[in-house]
Amino acid sequence: xxxxxxxxxxxxxxxxxxxxxxxxxxxxxxxxxxxxxxxxxxxxxxxxxxxxxxxxxxxxxxxxxxxxxxxxxxxxxxxxxxxxxxxxxxxxxxxxxxxxxxxxxxxxxxxxxxxxxxxxxxxxxxxxxxxxxxxxxxxxxxxx
Numbered sequence: 001x002x003x004x005x006x007x008x009x010x011x012x013x014x015x016x017x018x019x020x021x022x023x024x025x026x027x028x029x030x031x032x033x034x035x036x037x038x039x040x041x042x043x044x045x046x047x048x049x050x051x052x053x054x055x056x057x058x059x060x061x062x063x064x065x066x067x068x069x070x071x072x073x074x075x076x077x078x079x080x081x082x083x084x085x086x087x088x089x090x091x092x093x094x095x096x097x098x099x100x101x102x103x104x105x106x107x108x109x110x111x112x113x114x115x116x117x118x119x120x121x122x123x124x125x126x127x128x129x130x131x132x133x134x135x136x137x138x139x140x141x142x143x144x
Contacts (some may be wrong), residue, residue, distance in 0.1 A: 034100050040069035064130045070107050
């Protein structure tokens, strides 16, 4: 959704030939990832309101929208890692980068936790909404 629009504006340069990247492109990429995670969090917070108001259809649609934004954020994160926009383990990450990555990890982990709480008889409904259901394995993996 947003990443395809983002690529069409050619903001993603994939780093230069020397393996580095321009600070401007790196900053745009981090701001884009932060915007994706923020949109996903807003939709995630709407879930609580929909539960309170017992709006089950809106709940399902908002959950799907939020999950797709988190999936897109993970895809952008993987592209950033390939383009060396993510600091290596030995290097320090800025506070903003740590904040964005921790919010992304929390959101993805929360969805995996919520799906794991669904009774086995309702897993078909969860799969129909668009979630991957892996009862015994870790579908999401980790960000590291």
